[in-house]
Amino acid sequence: MIVELTSTTQLLVFWAVAGYFLGAIPFGIVTARALGLGDLRQIGSGNIGATNVLRTGSKLGAAFTLIGDAGKAGAAVLLARALAAEDAAQIAGFAAFFGHCYPIWLKFKGGKGVATFFGLLFALAWPIGLAAGATWLATAAIFRYSSLAALMTAALTPLWALLFDHTALFSLSLCLASIIFWRHKDNIQRLIRSQESKIGRK
Numbered sequence: 001m002i003v004e005l006t007s008t009t010q011l012l013v014f015w016a017v018a019g020y021f022l023g024a025i026p027f028g029i030v031t032a033r034a035l036g037l038g039d040l041r042q043i044g045s046g047n048i049g050a051t052n053v054l055r056t057g058s059k060l061g062a063a064f065t066l067i068g069d070a071g072k073a074g075a076a077v078l079l080a081r082a083l084a085a086e087d088a089a090q091i092a093g094f095a096a097f098f099g100h101c102y103p104i105w106l107k108f109k110g111g112k113g114v115a116t117f118f119g120l121l122f123a124l125a126w127p128i129g130l131a132a133g134a135t136w137l138a139t140a141a142i143f144r145y146s147s148l149a150a151l152m153t154a155a156l157t158p159l160w161a162l163l164f165d166h167t168a169l170f171s172l173s174l175c176l177a178s179i180i181f182w183r184h185k186d187n188i189q190r191l192i193r194s195q196e197s198k199i200g201r202k
Contacts, residue, residue, distance in 0.1 A: 003168040006085045015084060019076040019092035023099025023116060026106060027068030028053050035061045041106075049111040051146060069111065070119030072096055077123035090172055093120040097176060101183055112183040114150045117176055121157065125169060131160040144198040147187035154180040 005012075028048035032040040037056040040048055044055035049069065054062035073096040080092035100116040102108040118136075122129030132153050139149035154177035161169040181188070190196040 003087050003090050003172075005087045007088045011084055012088055012091050015076075015080045015088040015092040016095045019080070019095030020099040022072050022076050022092075023096030024103035024105055024110070025068070025072055026103055026110070027072070028065045028111065029106075031061050031064045031068065032056065032058075037061055047111055048106070050115055066115050069100060069115035070122075072100070073116045073119035074123035077120060081123075086168075089124065090168075093124060094172060094175065096120065097179070101179060112150070113176075113180055114153075117154070117180060120176070121173075124172075125161075125164065125166045127164050128157065128160050128166055128169065128173075131164070132157050135160075140199060145191065145196055146199050147184055147196060148191060150180060151184055151188070 007015075026048050028050065029040050032038060032043075032053060035058055037043070037053070037058055040046075040052060040056075044052045046052070050062045050066035053065045073093055076092040076096035077089045081089035097113055097116045097120055099110075101110045101113045103110040118129060118132060121132050135153045135156050136149045139152040140146060143149070157177060158170050158173040161167065161173050187196060
């Protein structure tokens with residue numbers, strides 16, 4: 001269930017490094033500073049993602065952050081696919097996701113990877129991206145927890161990879177899901193204690 005390796009080791013290493021540094025661009029912090037919203041790490045949850053930007057009251061900033069965080073993973077995948085091969089595309093995408101979660105510029109304290117996860121999925125296989133998006137929307141609409149929607153989406157994405165016959169993405173989606181669950185460990189504890197904030201509630 002692993003994508004066939006056709007690229008040279010040197011090429012794969014190049015795209016892993018390129019993907020990581022592309023993913024490590026902290027669009028949330030850049031956007032917050034550009035719009036005069038302050039240091040995002042000192043606001044709300046301290047997270048650098050779009051949800052925390054939204055806590056500043058700037059919907060425009062949150063939209064820019066969401067597009068940037070999703071787009072950097074998508075760009076890594078599409079560039080590697082166009083200039084190398086599918087194995088390089090998967091590695092570049094995973095590296096971008098990892099770079100977002102653990103950026104060297106921020107002492108490896110990055111975001112939780114949800115937007116980057118979606119950008120990666122849509123670029124690698126858009127039907128899986130659509131299924132993942134539908135999962136997030138349905139879970140969020142029913143339970144009103146953004147974190148629960150992200151966790152449910154991450155958990156079901158490997159299943160969508162199998163159902164849509166993209167078995168090469170199965171292993172990758174398992175790795176991505178495990179990191180998302182780890183990055184949401186505090187949210188999981190709050191969900192268990194019924195202390196997690198619901199969507200739309202300050």
